[in-house]
Amino acid sequence: MEQIYVFDTTLRDGEQVPGCQLNTLEKVEVAKALERLGVDVIEAGFPVSSPGDFKSIIEISKAVTWPVICALTRAVEKDIDVAAESLKYAKRKRIHTGIGTSDFHIRHKFGATREEIIERAVKAVKYARRFTDDVEFYAEDAGRTDNAYLAQVVEAVIKAGATVVNIPDTTGYCFPDEYGAKIKYLIDHVDMRDAILSTHCHQDLGMATANTLSGVLNGARQVEVTLNGIGERAGNTALEEVVMALASHPHRGYCTHINTQEISSVSRMVSSLMNMPVQPNKAIVGRNAFAHSSGIHQDGVLKNVDTYEIINPQDVGIRDNSIVLTARSGRAALKNRLEILGVEISTEELDTVYHDFLELADKKKNINDEDVLSLLGKNSDDKRIKVEYLQVVSGIDVRNVASIGLRIAGELFEASASGNGPVDAAIKAVKQIIRREMSIQEFLIQAIDRGSDDTGKVHMHVAYNDVVYYGFSANTDIIAASVEAFIDAVNKFTDA
Incomplete structure (x- = not known):
C-alpha cells in the first residue's frame, strides 16, 4: 500500500469561515483530537495575521507530540520570521510559504511578471530553509495556472529546497480530469527529487473530493483537507470523504494513518466548537449518512x-x-x-x-x-396512573386553566386548577389528585424535529421523600408531553 499523507487545515483554512473563530484553548482541544485521529500534518494557523494565531500555534506546538505542526506565510521574509518564532516549541515543524502563480494573480494582484514571481518564490523557500528542513511551497491558484509555467515554478522551488509543493485549485475551478492531468504533467515534466506534490482543492463547484482523488491517482502523495469540509466560501475537501474513499477501495493500493473510528467524534467536536452544523445528508458524518x-x-x-x-x-x-x-x-x-x-x-x-x-x-x-x-397497546398497560383526558385553556390576558382526568387502578379521578401557564396549571391539577408532597427539580424540553409540527421531548426530575425520580415523554403537544413526563415519574414512586 502506498502512503498518502493527510494534511489537516481545519485550524487555518477551515477557521476562515465567518463566525467560526476559535480561541486558543479550543484550538488546542481540536489539535489534540486531530492527533488522536492520526493526521500527519496540522496546519495550525497564519501567525503573522494576528497575535491570537501566533499564540495558538505556540500552545498547539507544546500540546501535540507526533504530527508535524505547520504555519502558513506569504512569500515575505517578515511572515517567515514570525512563523519560525511561533514554531519554536514544535517537535516536528513545517513552514508553508507561497505566492500566486496564475496570470490573474500575477497581473492583477501583484502587478508583476512571471519571472519576478519565480524569483520571489525561490527567495522565500531558501529563506524558510534557514529555520527548518521541512518547507512546503504553495502555488496559489495553480488550478488556473498554465501547466508549462507551473512546471517551471515547481522545478525552481524544489531546487531551492521545498520538500512539498502544494498545487491548490484555489477557486474550485478544475474538473477532475483537468486537475488530475495537471498533477500528471508536473510528475512527468519536473525532476521531483525527494519532494512530493500535494492537493488542496476547494468546493466552489462541488468537485473538491473528486479533484483530490484524481490528484492522488495521478501522483500526488499529500492531501490537504478539513473536517466536515469547512473552509473559505463553499469549503475545502472533506477529510472524511477522501479517507473513506481510499479505505473503501483497497484495490487502488493507497492507505493513510487515519484512525477512522475517531472520525465521527472529531467531526461532532469541530461542528460544536465552530458552531457549524453538519448538513444531514453530508457524506460519512451527516446524521442521515447511514x-x-x-x-x-x-x-x-x-x-x-x-x-x-x-x-x-x-x-x-x-x-x-x-x-x-x-x-x-x-x-x-x-x-x-x-x-x-x-x-x-x-x-x-x-x-x-x-x-x-x-x-x-x-x-x-x-x-x-x-x-x-x-x-399494540403495549405502552401504558403496566402503568398504574394513566391520563384519561387533558383540556387546557390558555392565552394572552386569559386565565390559564387545566382540567384533567386520571385513571388510577381503573378508577377515574378528575380535577381542575389554574396556574402561571398551561403546563403549570396542568401539573397543579395532577397534584390535586395525587395529593403527595413532590416537587419538580429539573424540567427540560427538547425538539426532536424542526418546524411548527415537530415532536417535543420532555425530561423531568421529580423529588419525593428526598428521592429523585426521572420522567420522560414525547408528544407533538408539548403541554401533554409535560404532563405525561410528570406522571411517568409519579408512577415510579407510587409503584415503589
Whole structure:
C-alpha cells in the first residue's frame, strides 16, 4: 500500500469561515483530537495575521507530540520570521510559504511578471530553509495556472529546497480530469527529487473530493483537507470523504494513518466548537449518512447490509445504521423494530398493525418506539396512573386553566386548577389528585424535529421523600408531553 499523507487545515483554512473563530484553548482541544485521529500534518494557523494565531500555534506546538505542526506565510521574509518564532516549541515543524502563480494573480494582484514571481518564490523557500528542513511551497491558484509555467515554478522551488509543493485549485475551478492531468504533467515534466506534490482543492463547484482523488491517482502523495469540509466560501475537501474513499477501495493500493473510528467524534467536536452544523445528508458524518427510510432499502439492509451500505458505520465511529420509521417504511422495517423492542407478532397481526402504522406515519414525520408500542397497546398497560383526558385553556390576558382526568387502578379521578401557564396549571391539577408532597427539580424540553409540527421531548426530575425520580415523554403537544413526563415519574414512586 502506498502512503498518502493527510494534511489537516481545519485550524487555518477551515477557521476562515465567518463566525467560526476559535480561541486558543479550543484550538488546542481540536489539535489534540486531530492527533488522536492520526493526521500527519496540522496546519495550525497564519501567525503573522494576528497575535491570537501566533499564540495558538505556540500552545498547539507544546500540546501535540507526533504530527508535524505547520504555519502558513506569504512569500515575505517578515511572515517567515514570525512563523519560525511561533514554531519554536514544535517537535516536528513545517513552514508553508507561497505566492500566486496564475496570470490573474500575477497581473492583477501583484502587478508583476512571471519571472519576478519565480524569483520571489525561490527567495522565500531558501529563506524558510534557514529555520527548518521541512518547507512546503504553495502555488496559489495553480488550478488556473498554465501547466508549462507551473512546471517551471515547481522545478525552481524544489531546487531551492521545498520538500512539498502544494498545487491548490484555489477557486474550485478544475474538473477532475483537468486537475488530475495537471498533477500528471508536473510528475512527468519536473525532476521531483525527494519532494512530493500535494492537493488542496476547494468546493466552489462541488468537485473538491473528486479533484483530490484524481490528484492522488495521478501522483500526488499529500492531501490537504478539513473536517466536515469547512473552509473559505463553499469549503475545502472533506477529510472524511477522501479517507473513506481510499479505505473503501483497497484495490487502488493507497492507505493513510487515519484512525477512522475517531472520525465521527472529531467531526461532532469541530461542528460544536465552530458552531457549524453538519448538513444531514453530508457524506460519512451527516446524521442521515447511514439512515434508511425507504421500504425497499430497509428490506434490503435488513437482509444484508451490503445491499445498500458500502461502509460499515462502526468503521467511522457510529454504533450502527439507522432504520428510520416513516410513511415510506415497509412491513420488514416495522417488524424489525418490534423484534428489537421484544415484541413477536404473527403475520396477520403485523398486517393490522402496519395499517395503523401508516395512518400514524402520515401524521408524524418520524415514528419513535413509544409510538410503535402504542399501536399494540403495549405502552401504558403496566402503568398504574394513566391520563384519561387533558383540556387546557390558555392565552394572552386569559386565565390559564387545566382540567384533567386520571385513571388510577381503573378508577377515574378528575380535577381542575389554574396556574402561571398551561403546563403549570396542568401539573397543579395532577397534584390535586395525587395529593403527595413532590416537587419538580429539573424540567427540560427538547425538539426532536424542526418546524411548527415537530415532536417535543420532555425530561423531568421529580423529588419525593428526598428521592429523585426521572420522567420522560414525547408528544407533538408539548403541554401533554409535560404532563405525561410528570406522571411517568409519579408512577415510579407510587409503584415503589
